[in-house]
Amino acid sequence: MKLVFYIPGNTWLHRLYPLTKLTLAIIIFYIGFIFFNPMVSYTLSLVGLVFAAALGRKYLASVVNPLILIMPAIFAMIFFQSFFPIVSHPRPFHFFFSTIYYNGLYYGLELSGRIILVIIWVILLIVTINPGDLFTSLRKIGFPYIFGFMVITMLQFVPILLMESQMITEAQQSRGLKLSGFRAILPNLVPLFVGAWERAQVLAMSLEVRGMGSSGKKTSFRKVKVNNIDIVISIGGVAVAAVATYYSYIHGFFNMINTWTVTPWIGGFIAYISLIGFFVSVVVAISRYRA
Amino acid sequence: MGSIVTVENVWYTYPNGVTALKNVNLSIEEGPVLAIIGQNGSGKTTLAKMLNGLLKPTKGKVTVAGIDTANKKTYELAKYVGYAFQNPIRQLYEDTVEKELMAGPINLGFDEAEARRRAEMAIKLFKLEGIRTLRPSSIPFPLKKLVGVASIFTMEPKVMVLDEPTTGQDHLGISMIQNAIKTIKDMGITLVIITHDMRFVLESVDNVVVMANGEIIREGTPLEIFVDKKTMEVASLSPPQIVQIGVRLQELYPAHGGPSRTVDEEVITIKRMVKKTN
Numbered sequence: 001m002k003l004v005f006y007i008p009g010n011t012w013l014h015r016l017y018p019l020t021k022l023t024l025a026i027i028i029f030y031i032g033f034i035f036f037n038p039m040v041s042y043t044l045s046l047v048g049l050v051f052a053a054a055l056g057r058k059y060l061a062s063v064v065n066p067l068i069l070i071m072p073a074i075f076a077m078i079f080f081q082s083f084f085p086i087v088s089h090p091r092p093f094h095f096f097f098s099t100i101y102y103n104g105l106y107y108g109l110e111l112s113g114r115i116i117l118v119i120i121w122v123i124l125l126i127v128t129i130n131p132g133d134l135f136t137s138l139r140k141i142g143f144p145y146i147f148g149f150m151v152i153t154m155l156q157f158v159p160i161l162l163m164e165s166q167m168i169t170e171a172q173q174s175r176g177l178k179l180s181g182f183r184a185i186l187p188n189l190v191p192l193f194v195g196a197w198e199r200a201q202v203l204a205m206s207l208e209v210r211g212m213g214s215s216g217k218k219t220s221f222r223k224v225k226v227n228n229i230d231i232v233i234s235i236g237g238v239a240v241a242a243v244a245t246y247y248s249y250i251h252g253f254f255n256m257i258n259t260w261t262v263t264p265w266i267g268g269f270i271a272y273i274s275l276i277g278f279f280v281s282v283v284v285a286i287s288r289y290r291a
Numbered sequence: 292m293g294s295i296v297t298v299e300n301v302w303y304t305y306p307n308g309v310t311a312l313k314n315v316n317l318s319i320e321e322g323p324v325l326a327i328i329g330q331n332g333s334g335k336t337t338l339a340k341m342l343n344g345l346l347k348p349t350k351g352k353v354t355v356a357g358i359d360t361a362n363k364k365t366y367e368l369a370k371y372v373g374y375a376f377q378n379p380i381r382q383l384y385e386d387t388v389e390k391e392l393m394a395g396p397i398n399l400g401f402d403e404a405e406a407r408r409r410a411e412m413a414i415k416l417f418k419l420e421g422i423r424t425l426r427p428s429s430i431p432f433p434l435k436k437l438v439g440v441a442s443i444f445t446m447e448p449k450v451m452v453l454d455e456p457t458t459g460q461d462h463l464g465i466s467m468i469q470n471a472i473k474t475i476k477d478m479g480i481t482l483v484i485i486t487h488d489m490r491f492v493l494e495s496v497d498n499v500v501v502m503a504n505g506e507i508i509r510e511g512t513p514l515e516i517f518v519d520k521k522t523m524e525v526a527s528l529s530p531p532q533i534v535q536i537g538v539r540l541q542e543l544y545p546a547h548g549g550p551s552r553t554v555d556e557e558v559i560t561i562k563r564m565v566k567k568t569n
Contacts, residue, residue, distance in 0.1 A: 164381070170345050171381040176369035176398035176446060187394075190384035194428045198380070 003158065004062050007127045011055045018134040019141070020230040025121045027237040032117045034248045036255035038106065041113030048120035055128070063123045068288055070119065071281035074112040075274045081108030082271035087257070095268030105267055106257050108274075131155050136222040145218050153203070157196070164195055295321040295450055295481050296342055296372075301351035303337055311337040313505040315351070319450070324472060324482040326492045326513075329502035330527040335485045338502070339452050342483065343372035356449055370399050373448035377455040379439030383427035388419055388438050391427050395446035409445040416474055417441045418467060433464040440471065450481045457488045469495050490531040493517065493552050501526050518550060533557055544568070 013021065028048075032041045052063040081087075085104025092099045135148030165188070172187045207213075248254060262270075296319035303312040311334045319325055327335045340346040341353045344360040344367075353360045356371045373395075376382055385391040392410035397403070414423055417437050422430050427438055436459060443451055457465050465488075472482060472495050486492060492499060492513050499516045501509040509522040516522060517530035518538055530538075537550025537557060547564045551557040 167376070167378075168381045170340075170365070171374075171376045172384075173365035174343055174345065174369060174372075174374035174376070175382065175395045175442065176366050178364075178366050178398075187384045190428070191381050195380050 003162065004066060004123050004126050005159065006130055007058060007062065008130070009055070009059075009128070011059075011128070013051065013055060013124070013128045015227075016128075016233065017224060017226045017230040018129045018137045020226075020234055021125055021129055022134075023234050024237050025125050027241045028121055029118060030241055031244045032114055034245060034253060036110060036253045036257070038109035038113040040254065041110065041117045045113065045117045045120050048117070048124055052120070052124060059124075059127055062127050063120055065288065066123060067116065067119060068281070069285045070115070072278055072285055074115065075278035075281055077112050077115075078105070078108035078274035079271060079278060081105065081111070082267075082274065089258070091258070091261075093264045093267060095264050095271070098268075100264075100267055100271045102261060102267060103257050105271060106260050109270075132222050133224045136220050137224050139218075139220070157199075160199070161192065161196060165192055168192055168195075293321060294318045295356060296483075297352075297354045298338070298341065299352045299354075301338075301341060301348045301353060303334075303341070303346060304349045311505050312341075312348075315505070315507055317500060317507060317510075319481060319483065320498075321449075321481050322476070322479075323497035324476055324484065324495065325498045325500065326484045326486055326496040327500045327502060328486065328489070328492060328516075328526070328528060333502040333526065334505040335502055336454065337505075339374070339454065339483065339485050342450065342452055343374050344368045345374070366398070369395075369446060369448070371448055372450045372452060373443035373446050374452045375440045375443045375454060375456065377458065379432075379435040380428070382439050382442060383435065386426055387424050388427055388430070389414070389423045391438055391442050392419075392445045395442055399446060406445070409447065413441040413445050416444070417471055433460045436460060437464065437467060437471075440468070444471075444475060444480075448480065450483060451475060452483045452485070454485045455487065456484060457486060457491045465491065489517070489528065490533075493531050493534065501528070503527075514550060514552065540564075 016024075028044055032044050035041075049060070049063065052060045081104040082100050083098070083104070085101040085107065087101075087103045087107050090101035090103040092101050094100075131152050135143065135152060138148060139145055168188055168191045171191070175187075177187055296317070298315055298317040301312055301315045302310065304310045315334070315338060317338070327338060329335050337346060341348060341360065342355060344363050344365045347361050355368060358368070358371065360368060383391055385394055389410055392413050393403070393406035396406035396409050401409075414420055417440070419434075419438065419441065422434060422438075427435060430438070436456065440451075440453060440456060456468050460468065469491070472484075475482060484492075484496060496513055499509075499511060499513050500507055501516055501522055503526045508525055509516060509519065511519075514534070517534040523530060533552070533554060534550040537547070537560070540561070541547040541549050544564060546567050548560055551560050
């Protein structure tokens, strides 16, 4: 399993000001959440996937791979809501020998759509925003320098610790340890913590001898600047959010939970496909996780 | 003595596409101490990790004590091949040195009495009496390294791979490692040492394998390798000073007879040469 990190590049999304991207993502989440309608969240998710595909293959892979890992939960959510809904007045219909509920199906699709939406857009942000640039731009609006520095340092530690963990596993296997169950925890965690502690101490001393903690205004070699396109996107995004708020208010959040009806064939098809999808995605997710 | 390890036509490509081993063939004889030398990135560690199954060949075959490593897990091969890592911190996790030395045998399924017997032997051999009750993470780095090697020794494998055993060691630490190597060799354990310490190779090793760009470019005794200028150049290595002096003296005075392994041997050679010329 691979974690998602910033991928250096010079795509149009990379070139946007970090706070513009953050604003765009917040607006997209806002629209996805004010409408209680799966079509909205799935459409915005699709837009995210199209963006990722337009950026390039590795960006699309960064978005799709984590999605594959959570697909079992997504399918399970749709399936369980369809057959065992928690909503009131679930409006049942019969499909062969089973009873399925329209409102449960709708609710399951809506919740899963929101989860997919958040995952896709958060990953798009992670892979296209350099953490250093993000904190430089946050500092410009008053974010404390030391907090940003701590977060960036912590993020830099993640891949190092992952690599370290892999080496510790190899070292312990070389000592005949089978590395399964509770017995495997101590031999792995102790060297990892000792190593991380020593690394942190050395880093702290190294920072001090290089003047970290000195008083005065901090400068930054990172240059991030707001372009016209950032202003256009930010204003456009806020305008879209305002229009969406108005329409959702007028149309009752586009909530069609009590009116949404498809033929029993289509409803049953979605519910059972989610059941099959659950088992298939579990197998796929396990093989991906092992890889 | 026969081969304890055979590496046949082995290729290895890392997931990132870097080919670290290219058609490597090697036969490690039971008994003599073998050093694998070469510059960083030459494939030494990748080859060593093949021996205990941490890495499986992309192509080719590695056998240890007649067992194909491709079908075995590392922990199953641990009783045949022990691997002391370059950074001992990754290996050590128990709360005392004594327990650390017992952990390997316990992992292999030996009872506590046997694990303790082996730990006592290692404590004597590596002179660890003074630190046996200390926490491994709290002892100085050179001692951590010794404990790391000792913790592999207690597993009594047929082959012990030592990754950079002299790095970070002072003179005393190196001589302790050298003494331990002699004893381990006498006990019938085959040693494979990955190192950049050419002086250590000259003084403590029987055979040398030189690697460059994922290939074995030369095999021989330390002196054979160190006087081979072309090999040393291709592998970006520099021979120990005592060898360089010997080579220069031989060039100037052919009666010198060639480089020696130690300062004492060199002094004897020079004395002999001076006597001859007088």
